[in-house]
Amino acid sequence: MGHRMDITGHVYGQLTVIEDVGRNKDGRVIWLCLCSCGQKVQVIGKSLRSGNTKSCGCLLREATTKRNTTHGFSTRNGVHPVYRVWAGIQRRCSNPRSGDYKYYGGRGVSYDPKWKTFEGFWEDMGDTWKEGLSIDRIDVNGNYCKENCRWATQKDQTRNKRNNRLLEYKGETRCVSEWCELLGLKRDKIKDRINKLKWPVEKAFETL
Numbered sequence: 001m002g003h004r005m006d007i008t009g010h011v012y013g014q015l016t017v018i019e020d021v022g023r024n025k026d027g028r029v030i031w032l033c034l035c036s037c038g039q040k041v042q043v044i045g046k047s048l049r050s051g052n053t054k055s056c057g058c059l060l061r062e063a064t065t066k067r068n069t070t071h072g073f074s075t076r077n078g079v080h081p082v083y084r085v086w087a088g089i090q091r092r093c094s095n096p097r098s099g100d101y102k103y104y105g106g107r108g109v110s111y112d113p114k115w116k117t118f119e120g121f122w123e124d125m126g127d128t129w130k131e132g133l134s135i136d137r138i139d140v141n142g143n144y145c146k147e148n149c150r151w152a153t154q155k156d157q158t159r160n161k162r163n164n165r166l167l168e169y170k171g172e173t174r175c176v177s178e179w180c181e182l183l184g185l186k187r188d189k190i191k192d193r194i195n196k197l198k199w200p201v202e203k204a205f206e207t208l
Helices: 045-050 058-069 081-094 118-128 154-160 176-183 187-196 201-206
Strands: 015-023 029-035 040-044 134-137 149-152 166-169 172-175
Touching: 015 040, 029 045, 040 045, 081 118, 081 134, 118 149, 134 172, 166 176, 166 201, 172 176, 176 187, 187 201
Parallel strands: none
Antiparallel strands: 015 029, 029 040, 134 149, 166 172
16 A cells, blocks of 8 residues: 555645545545535545545535525526426437337437527527427427527417417427428328317327
């Protein structure tokens, strides 16, 4: 076992090393440290020197709290509707195990790299969101990006497409023709299921 480096008194981030308190099962030296917040924590020397550990955990807690409350989206208040929309876009475009991936990511529909993080999505779309609005791609075959997306109510879309029946599915609202084109469905069959059989949209779209 090699000679250990004495780092007693050294400061790493928020941590000041107090003393050597032994070794872990891998033979690495464990140091007792005092965090600037007043808490004591035991850390492996390698983690201190590499910068992987900079506090007792308070820095991570602060960062997490800040991230969750930046837009008032504290987990204590549940998941914000805009976050659910963003998560849905991620799932549809990036997760092959998602049931609707084949209609989005499977067809080549992607999202702006900036939208890989919720903060990026919020920066582009957050200011224009209001309660009751859903995300809508202007070009149904286009990608999710600021230029091709808008927040719209069913009333707004009805005004633009007066002769079309609008249906909401997977958080998006489109006319029957658009949905059939997007999903590869027969329009007459879908209209019969919706209008005559009174099937819910999910059953009408997903039944073979």
